[in-house]
Amino acid sequence: MGLIKAENVHKRYRVGETVIHALKGVSLTIGGGAFVSIVGPSGSGKTTLLNLIGCLDRPSEGRMTVAGTDVGGLGRRQGADFRGKNIGFIFQDFNLIPVLTVYENIEYPLLMVQDVPAPERSERVSALLREVGMEEQSNKRPDQISGGQKQRVAVARALVTSPALVLADEPTANLDHDTAYQVIELMKRMRDTFGTTFIFSTHDPKIVGEAEVVHTLEDGRLTGTRNAKEAGHEQAG
Amino acid sequence: MSKLVKIAVRNLLRYKRRTLLTASLITLGVVFVLVFASVTGSFKAMMIAQNTDSMLGHLQVHRKGYVASIDSLPLNLNLRGGAIGRLEKILDAEPEIAAWSPRIKFGAMFSTFVETTSIRLNGIDPDRELEAVPLLAGRVVEGEKTLARGEIWVPELLVRGMKVKVGDMVVIVATNQDGSVNGRQFNVAGIMESATGPGGRDGYIHIEDAAEVLRLEEREISEVAVRLRNFSRLAAVSARLEGLLAAEVNQQGRPIFEVHTWEKLSPFFNIARMIDVMTFFMKLMLIAIVLVSIMNVMIMAVYERIREIGTIAAIGTRPGRILAMFLLEGLSLGVAGAVLGNIVGTVIILVLNAVHITYDFGRQKDLVVQAAVDPADLLMLSMIVIVISVVASLQPAFKASRMEPIKALRHV
């Protein structure tokens, strides 16, 4: 039984008169503790798929189950609660809250989403600051640190609530290659430390190489799943 | 909660100039209302005091129907006989009455032996009258401020036309109830400045002289002027008095007495009301200012932060909490404006009082502006501003809380 199970998932967007068929029957299973990448050309449906897994959107057809919950049936507030409890998000543009310090940004989900008491909060924030190596910068505002540092903070923020799953849509697109590599390494290390499942989308072939499982999307269809541990083995989607 | 406030304040400080501008606008509005209400309030209080304390008293009791025909000073509507005793008993028993003074009012001829004109006179018991209307003696601008038997205080306007001086002898001739005419000599003891309002140009003589001139066979009273211990209790006391006096009926079962507060006797009540209406409209304008300026800022704030809203919504912030965050931001702005406005307004009022601004009211010269800062006013105004700032933030905050995270995140 996987952490994530997509069964013949379709997604259609209606733009005026035309209907865009962004996902055309995607089925996949992702297990706990996996380090997964979703690749594919622009417009192939990577963001759409991640939004569905992340419970930010609903399938037009088919079933998406995350941690045993059919995410298609959640209301606005239930969805917020589900995401706050089970899923961490990392964004391409970092999306840190500009008026909060590094420390406060990491603390935010504990404070505003989960209502964790103060002593436990500071313990967990400090631990994650240490893990991502941002202790020195903890009192700086996002505009005072570099892109790579911002993404480290974002990783810490995504992990601070100990979610089962972290979703990252093109987390390295705005970073230079070395920094991108470091961020992916950090994510992998976090997976090793906390056992969290990571799913990230990317264009960068070198980054893709870091993933243990790679799902390839083309025109809304899963065209390949490569398992790095069984190198070379290619499987039709 | 304190963290929420911290976030709200930091978000406000993000656009310092805009926040400052909006807060200043609200501050300005509060200051205007505060200073206006307080200065006009002081003017109103002075005006009411001038009216009640220098001629009317706080309220008056007459025989039923007297006020309706007060212009002709009808002697046949005087109180007489047992009615006076009953009225005295009720007035003396009322603990909230500080003093009351009986008057006989009548129209007469005023003659200097050379010229003759008409005059309206009040027969008063000087000691009691000065307790009921303490500023009356202050209107005597020339001559003695006490009134003995055989003396008359003549209104200034008459003095000018008739060329009368203090110390002159004059004759008062009055028609009695039975139609006969009686006259008496009086010594001009004082000259009274006119006051605006009914009875402001009357002369004064001793009540016993009045009874003599009118050849009254028994005791009669045209009106009773009543002064309360506490003016702010006027409505309650007059209502109670009305109730007590309504029980007093004549043989036909009709009420004997009528009670009028100064408000029903003086045209100044309308001016006082006008001041209240103006203050009310100032408050409405303040509400409009707060509403529009805060709504404007909050709509901008939501629009500028769409991606941020998308982020916090995506990571699981509940819609209600997002709503609260934005409401708190509007509230903080309102609180800042209200607090600043109260401080600045109070300082301005204290300064106004300190520099002794003077003004004239009718013939009253050099009245000093004594504006008071009423804590209840401050509280009321603050509440208005704060409540309106939350109301103004409602729509933008609601919009923020209802945003779809993916749409908000895609926003550029």
Ligand SMILES: Nc1ncnc2c1ncn2[C@@H]1O[C@H](COP(=O)(O)OP(=O)(O)OP(=O)(O)O)[C@@H](O)[C@H]1O
């Ligand atoms: N909200 C939307 N409304 C309409 N069409 C959409 C919407 N979101 C995505 N699409 C369309 O669906 C298709 C898949 O888009 P998606 O963003 O999932 O692709 P992607 O693989 O993430 O692309 P990229 O690599 O450029 O990020 C595209 O044709 C896109 O134009």
Ligand SMILES: [Mg+2]
């Ligand atoms: Mg995308």
